Amino acid sequence: MAAILLVFIGAAFGGISFYAFHNVDNLKLRGGHTSAVVSDLVWERSSSSEAGVCYPVFQFVTDAGQRIELKGKAGANPPQYKKGDSVNVLYEHAHPENFTVNSWEGLYLLPTIFGILSCLLTILGVGLVTVRWKRSFGQKSDITT
Numbered sequence: 001m002a003a004i005l006l007v008f009i010g011a012a013f014g015g016i017s018f019y020a021f022h023n024v025d026n027l028k029l030r031g032g033h034t035s036a037v038v039s040d041l042v043w044e045r046s047s048s049s050e051a052g053v054c055y056p057v058f059q060f061v062t063d064a065g066q067r068i069e070l071k072g073k074a075g076a077n078p079p080q081y082k083k084g085d086s087v088n089v090l091y092e093h094a095h096p097e098n099f100t101v102n103s104w105e106g107l108y109l110l111p112t113i114f115g116i117l118s119c120l121l122t123i124l125g126v127g128l129v130t131v132r133w134k135r136s137f138g139q140k141s142d143i144t145t
Contacts, residue, residue, distance in 0.1 A: 002128070003124075003125050003126075003128030003129045003132060004125065004129060005125070006121050006122070006124055006125030006128065007121075007122055007125035007126060007129065008125075009121050009125075010117070010118050010119070010120070010121030010122030010123075010124075010125055011118070011122065012118075013114045013115075013117045013118035013121060014114075014115070014118035014119075014122065016114045016118075017111045017112075017114035017115035017118055020110055020111035020114065021108075021111045021115075024107045024108065024111065027090050027091075027092065027100070027107075028090060028107075030093075031090045031091055031092055031093065032062055032063050032090065032091045032092075032093050032096065033088065033089075033090055033102070034060050034061065034062065034063070034088070034089060034091070035060065035086055035087070035088055035089070036058040036059060036060035036086070036087050036088070036089045036099075036101075037058070037059050037060070037084065037085070037086055038056045038057065038058060038059075038081045038082065038083055038084060038085040038086075038087070039057050039058070039059040039069060039083070040056075040057040040083060041054050041055070041056060041057070041079055041081070041082075041083055042054070042055045042056075042057060042071055043055075044075065051077050052077065053075035053076065053077050054075055054076060054077055054078070054079035054080075055071045055072050055074075055075040056071070056072045056079070056080070056081040056085075057069060057070065057071050057072070058070060058071075058072055058087070058089060058099070058101075060089055060091075060099075062091065062093070062096045063093070064093075066096060068091070068096050068097065068099070070097055070099070072101070073100070074105070074106075087101050087102070087103075088101070088102035088103075089101055089102055090102050090107075
């Protein structure tokens with residue numbers, strides 16, 4: 001039963017990975033591209049960490065002239081950016097608050113993690129199902145002969 005569950009979880013992770021890669025492609029093809037400046041760094045403490053995490057605040061202007069200033073989705077310690085750094089961002093034209101830094105980590109890290117987990121869980125699940133099936137098949141053939 002657990003083996004079949006691993007296969008289904010692996011398939012679900014594969015679907016999430018595919019969906020995330022598809023969204024990245026759509027954003028790259030149809031989204032806006034612009035340069036953003038790190039206008040501030042916001043430190044937030046988490047309950048599990050004394051040091052906290054630093055989130056960059058990005059400021060950019062869309063193609064339509066809308067000024068956007070929002071905290072990034074990913075934080076780091078030590079900080080990944082310095083105040084005044086310039087980065088390329090991709091954003092949705094209809095919802096420019098949905099933006100991401102145009103970097104491998106910003107675009108492909110999450111889909112890649114889900115893709116790798118999908119492969120590992122599916123291979124493990126199929127392997128366990130195969131072993132159990134062979135054991136079950138082998139035991140039945142021994143009994144009948």
